[in-house]
Amino acid sequence: DTGVSQDPRHKITKRGQNVTFRCDPISEHNRLYWYRQTLGQGPEFLTYFQNEAQLEKSRLLSDRFSAERPKGSFSTLEIQRTEQGDSAMYLCASSLAASGTVRVFGPGTRLTVL
Amino acid sequence: GESVGLHLPTLSVQEGDNSIINCAYSNSASDYFIWYKQESGKGPQFIIDIRSNMDKRQGQRVTVLLNKTVKHLSLQIAATQPGDSAVYFCAENPDNTDKLIFGTGTRLQVFP
Numbered sequence: 001d002t003g004v005s006q007d008p009r010h011k012i013t014k015r016g017q018n019v020t021f022r023c024d025p026i027s028e029h030n031r032l033y034w035y036r037q038t039l040g041q042g043p044e045f046l047t048y049f050q051n052e053a054q055l056e057k058s059r060l061l062s063d064r065f066s067a068e069r070p071k072g073s074f075s076t077l078e079i080q081r082t083e084q085g086d087s088a089m090y091l092c093a094s095s096l097a098a099s100g101t102v103r104v105f106g107p108g109t110r111l112t113v114l
Numbered sequence: 115g116e117s118v119g120l121h122l123p124t125l126s127v128q129e130g131d132n133s134i135i136n137c138a139y140s141n142s143a144s145d146y147f148i149w150y151k152q153e154s155g156k157g158p159q160f161i162i163d164i165r166s167n168m169d170k171r172q173g174q175r176v177t178v179l180l181n182k183t184v185k186h187l188s189l190q191i192a193a194t195q196p197g198d199s200a201v202y203f204c205a206e207n208p209d210n211t212d213k214l215i216f217g218t219g220t221r222l223q224v225f226p
Contacts, residue, residue, distance in 0.1 A: 031212070033213070033214075041219075055212070056213065091157050102148065103148075107156055
């Protein structure tokens, strides 16, 4: 296991389409986080899981966004009815349990909504 | 690849000099802090972390200083190299939550 992986790395879609991203965390990490980053800004927290349980969701996560981690390993982030404002880099990170531990980030999925 | 931080504060240093990147954090309840480096088109890469019960921590060529009185964090990079060119973010972890809050990044440019 060489780190956190994300797929796809780039996604171009038309407004109104649904998109789904996948994140594979470091295998021994039981916490998984999703962040969104727009140009010129730091990453913004969206949601996180401990094992398969989704423990916190940001107000940024509108009802068009849903995240799952069904078996406590990989996670998916789906955006329904995409809007141009959803264009951003979507970053996944993982860590060992408990706060105060390093989050290891993946390379991100760059979403462009036309 | 994607360009990160087009309009960020920029620190320009000469190769071999020391760099100091500063960050003001917002939450006095934060008890854990991390510095990340982000190159264009890549995810943030961990550099060094520090807990609130410390005021200084050293790594390889990097030192983080924490001043809780004024809620200030700094990253010092010794003998800066061209490969250090990137955007640097500080992040804080409030003790009542498990999410990292990122600050405004600083672009470090190293010239020969």
